[in-house]
Amino acid sequence: MTNSCKQEMDQELKRGAWTLEEDNLLIHYINCHGEGRWNLLAKSAGLKRTGKSCRLRWLNYLKPDTKRGNLTPQEQLVILQLHSKLGNRWSKIARHLPGRTDNEIKNYWRTRVQKQARHLKIDASSKRFVDALQRFWMPRLLEKVEQDSSSSISNSTTSTLTMETDQNISITHPKTEQTVFTSLSSPQPSHNEPINSSSSICASNSCGNMLPEISQLYGDNTHAFYNYSSLQNIDSYNVDINGLDMMGFGSNDIMSTLNFQMADNDGIRSGDMATDTYWNMDELWP
């Protein structure tokens, strides 16, 4: 194809926001013919868009099961948890959140999470920030999940966040064993991951502005149990980790991911970040 011919075709291509008419064309075509072969689809449907643009519009916006709106605390928790393991692998993270797109998760991370990092004056990619997330933000999200679920479960005091493999995350109430949240994403199991690997994080209710402290540390590399007791009441956080070769990572990765309150020797002090002055929680679940 000559350059002038390419330029001509480029000029014909439309860019920018999609119109209702274009959306309808795309939806109608996919309903009749299915997804795939996006370039061909774009032409056949009479859309002056690239195949890529059609694919993106469909996956991120038009697909019927696409969720819109604010991420729930459960979803945020899953994102934080998985991001600490997977990094910016947005599509992999998105597979754990049915109806959510990689684009949406990426936007959440950039606008909400990195905003907190700026607020704390910490580099969002630094270990220090990851530690801060695990110590302060994630417990509070868990607390929020707890609060939400307790509205439907009377006498609720404890829930469990379980990461069994790369594929599964669930939050269950231990007494009723009611599942508060489950993520069973990738339909195809990963071939070389140990099935019996599991860990769980249990959080009692309300940690509020109080900073949990490690009061006990049990275990070795194969089974660690942490019990965080609050300074001001009997509430506690428990982290129960079983199995270490989860997700193909070494034990250090798992420990750094799941311990909300580990080694305090990297410059993060409890008083620095334990208050909502620093963690603007209102922004996290608007």
Added chain:
DNA sequence: AATGAATTCAACCGCCAAATC
């Protein structure tokens, strides 16, 4: 009410790997 700053998020871009020719 006006306006500038900040934030959000849909869409685009470039790169890469897999599939197809």
Added chain:
DNA sequence: CGATTTGGCGGTTGAATTCAT
């Protein structure tokens, strides 16, 4: 088997919206 096309991913942009003054 090399060239081309396609699909998917992560990073970036900028228009629209919201917020603050």
